[in-house]
Amino acid sequence: MASGSATASSSKGPARTATSSTPNYELPWVEKYRPSLLEDIVGNSETVERLKIIAKDGNMPHVIISGMPGIGKTTSILCLARALLGDTYKEAVLELNASDERGIDVVRNRIKAFAQKKVTLPAGRQKIIILDEADSMTNGAQQALRRTMEIYSSTTRFAFACNQSNKIIEPLQSRCAILRYSRLSNDEVTKRLIEIIKMEDVEYSEDGLAALIFTAEGDMRQAINNLQSTVAGFGFVSGDNVFKVVDTPHPIAVQTLIKACYEGKIDDALERLEELWDKGYSAVDVISTMFRVTKTVDTLSEHSKLEFIKEIGFTHMRILEGVSTLLQLKGCIARLCKINMPPALYAMK
Numbered sequence: 001m002a003s004g005s006a007t008a009s010s011s012k013g014p015a016r017t018a019t020s021s022t023p024n025y026e027l028p029w030v031e032k033y034r035p036s037l038l039e040d041i042v043g044n045s046e047t048v049e050r051l052k053i054i055a056k057d058g059n060m061p062h063v064i065i066s067g068m069p070g071i072g073k074t075t076s077i078l079c080l081a082r083a084l085l086g087d088t089y090k091e092a093v094l095e096l097n098a099s100d101e102r103g104i105d106v107v108r109n110r111i112k113a114f115a116q117k118k119v120t121l122p123a124g125r126q127k128i129i130i131l132d133e134a135d136s137m138t139n140g141a142q143q144a145l146r147r148t149m150e151i152y153s154s155t156t157r158f159a160f161a162c163n164q165s166n167k168i169i170e171p172l173q174s175r176c177a178i179l180r181y182s183r184l185s186n187d188e189v190t191k192r193l194i195e196i197i198k199m200e201d202v203e204y205s206e207d208g209l210a211a212l213i214f215t216a217e218g219d220m221r222q223a224i225n226n227l228q229s230t231v232a233g234f235g236f237v238s239g240d241n242v243f244k245v246v247d248t249p250h251p252i253a254v255q256t257l258i259k260a261c262y263e264g265k266i267d268d269a270l271e272r273l274e275e276l277w278d279k280g281y282s283a284v285d286v287i288s289t290m291f292r293v294t295k296t297v298d299t300l301s302e303h304s305k306l307e308f309i310k311e312i313g314f315t316h317m318r319i320l321e322g323v324s325t326l327l328q329l330k331g332c333i334a335r336l337c338k339i340n341m342p343p344a345l346y347a348m349k
């Protein structure tokens, strides 16, 4: 936590005690609390352990870190580079991300020139080229890297971060150690959020915290951003405030809808659905919250849960194909209600 608290103390004071005369400027918390040491990275402990060993031994292989957004891939690579290179970080690291031009010319000129550059480094260390969001690099640029990676490998190592490792061409994959990051668990996100909440002195309720976890779905960046937006907008983190900020249907409302379906109360269920629709939520918002709620609700029997998820899945697919009408959702609700109805009853209807 050294990183968080160190940076916190420098910018916390003015931001939170801002009066009308001082500008109310505040660093995004995702940046303010971006870990700078490998020890501070939450989750994926086995993989992070491997990075720590690399940082200690110093012989970094070419690596690819892949995984969904907001779980610490870029952060890990930056921490690793910092741990390996210390004060020489500035001269010895070339960082290119999707906002930089990374076509074949850049590989031929910038990357090659950097690889050839002579830098005095601590013993047993190499220069590092970080290619963030590497899945957006063109095929040609990736092909051009193949030989470069080999020729300069004694002095320069590559670190790629990407969301989908299959967008990296096979020859590059075969030159690298591939580390896969998985989505963070709710406990891991909760732990980090509570640390930030403490450091920022945020007032919160348990259901507010639960709402942040529910909406983030294992994405730490989203959890922290939603926390900050809720604090900025309302000053207090409660479930209702979080759902207002995130602008997705309140899971409690959706839960009543699912329950009504489970009990076969179609009129009730349709009424609930119309309430949500009238609030302006789109069909995708409604159906994806229905999915997440069904997954977590524990009053449903195993069989019903599976059947519900199947129906919701089919409807989600149709909505994504373009038919995102209220009628589509009503059809789904009708099919859900039918699942638990005794056969005699629905033969009559």
Ligand SMILES: Nc1ncnc2c1ncn2[C@@H]1O[C@H](COP(=O)(O)OP(=O)(O)OP(=O)(O)O)[C@@H](O)[C@H]1O
Binding pocket: 029, 030, 031, 033, 034, 035, 040, 041, 042, 043, 067, 068, 069, 070, 071, 072, 073, 074, 075, 076, 161, 162, 163, 192, 220, 221, 224
């Ligand atoms: N594992 C983690 N531990 C602590 N903080 C994290 C972690 N993952 C993400 N964060 C927070 O989220 C922010 C974004 O993380 P990062 O840039 O590493 O995401 P990423 O995995 O590279 O995502 P993307 O695929 O979108 O580039 C960090 O600044 C940090 O505040």
Ligand SMILES: [Mg+2]
Binding pocket: 073, 074, 075, 132, 133, 161
């Ligand atoms: Mg990243």
